[in-house]
Amino acid sequence: MMPASSATGDKAPPKEAATSASATGSLIIPQIAIAVFTETEELARTAEAAASDRRLQRTRLTVHGGGLPAAIELYGKGPTPNLIIVETTAENAALFAGLNALADVCLTSTKVIVIGHRNDITLYRELIEQGIHEYVVAPLDVMSLIATIGRLYKSAGAQKLGKVCAFFGARGGVGSSTVAHNTAWSLASSFDSDVLLIDMDLPFGTAGLDFNIEAAQGVMEAISDADRLDDVLLERIMTQRGERLSILTPPLALTNAYDLRETDFNGLIDIARSSARLTILDLPHMWTAWVKRLLTDADDVVITAAPDLANMRNVKGVIEFLRSTRPHDSPPKLVLNQIGIPKRPEIKAPAFATAVALEPSLSIPFDPALFGNAANDGRMIGETSARSPVARSFDELAHSLISGKAVSRPARKGINALAARLVGRR
Template structure:
């Protein structure tokens, strides 16, 4: 495990290293973690780790005071699933302190020691005595999450699939259409199993776009959470193509769809265990479950059209997502329906500047291609495989699966467009 030096004024290069290291880590299960630190240089990255989405199920608390404080604390308190201890003590003193701590620890409690001695003999002795891991300071946030994940995530379990959430900055921008076509492209281009989950239970269009009318779908799972497992979920999937399956929305209004914040969490977790790629078609609403779904997704794609309201909404989304996902890459941006005749549009450069996000694709206004595909329940690639729009969809699929990168674009002067977005005070 690489120990990346931590600096309280974290440079952008270090932040980029942290983000890159975090991408390969799997979510930590519901465990309790308590850390006892002697220095701010160790306490800070542990606290930051606790705020990461991969630790969202875990409960982490940081105490200052080190090993002596931990011994005193657990004389009257139960021990958690994991104790993280920072110690600047010499090896003999550290081992003696750990033996004293073991008198108050439950047998199932794991212990990770962060020390300041790079001593192989000490490491071997600590592992021999039952310590789960010994890490030499300085450490990074990624180191902490990596250590916890290595202890509590079963290495024999199948890898969790990658979740990609698509959401429109405004209704009618084509986010669902893009999501469905990108999912279809992924399954065809890379011979990979893909599951599409339509989370718009009232007005979802995935069943129309894929020409499906399944008797069951995602609503059955949402309203019967006690039944959700991989076998049950498999029964709800509609087969759209050889390697593409759909959790369809009922698209009916015979009931209201008010959900708790974690309503879709178990469905998503289960779906990720059944396929390497999960595409989430998220409706343009802002609720607790929408925010929670976006916060936990591995990748987020925002679809916009080049208009002022879209820019405002996209800016709000990007800012919010950066705040709740500080250790992840920014959301991806797709500009759709560009070049509508006689419609005043914001230039791509001016649109991208305030967001700080380079569009990974600009899709032109092609009503004939999109209309024919929609009316026939077919994907764009099935209607006209040689169309430039299909090439853009394929490029998006390559970027989202890590097979290529977004090409850099030159930044242009933005002017005072942001001023138009500021709401007047009442």
């Protein structure tokens, strides 16, 4: 396996470049034990931060000081973990002697990553010949360390995993489901992407109504027998809406209480990642352990809010929660919906953005006729009014989720563009 530094020819391997959260967002690292042995405080802090990251939540990662000698001493007395990461500043002779001693106490199934401080292609080649699985050059940031571990456990030729995006409303009735459903439709129809929409409002979800579909099976069948769930069963219980969009509808039965465990959706999400390029989670406005878990574990989060004080307070709280649980991820995308309701006092978008410390990605105007007609017909905005500004807004949000880039702002046209150019020349 090539190292993270990707050395070629006679050039020394470059230092590990900083890795963005979007580049590692879809990594799934298995349930393994990882031990990191450091020589510097910098790597120790990086490893401790990585241990709390959502991408390593299934692992058991421990951090030890003392570098390679400490690893040899510890595992001379007990079994080795699945992965050992050792930092070293030793010269070649001492390094190879230490690695040989470590090999004597390691299980054959244990993988070893060496983090060095020398950009040396000859050293890299010798380490690979000795059976070291990966050699990277310090310093590493948190995302680079996680990506290095992830690449080590990615099967050769494995299918690229899709992304998961969670949509959440700051309050009930702000239109989060409408935004989620229209964005899913836009992804499937305008960007030719395989999309899975999961309506997780189990008693009151609206996916069936919004898309005018009836499904005998859906979300509950997917999670009620998690041990049997695979891509074949998932395809059987999904409802198709067009060629690219698949939908899992909620049961809507009020005879049951939906008291779910935090991990009940884990199997479904894992299968969904391998089945669709992008999975849209339409989350209900509630604050339970499983909702918090899905928000934390998603690759992207979209918060929909109306421009009033209660929404602003709630958005600020959700953003603070996400920053604490997802410190190495990009901030959520904020959609301000129902802008311009007659006679309703509103907080202007700039003031809202200042208060929550996040710029809105979209501001969607209040248009009861457009949204009402679409809902009554069981169609999306792009189907009823494809050229409307609202439809273009959903396309922009969809593109940002696919590309990982910010929502683009439409260029000004006509006299406004001319005025802007003239002002810019002054």
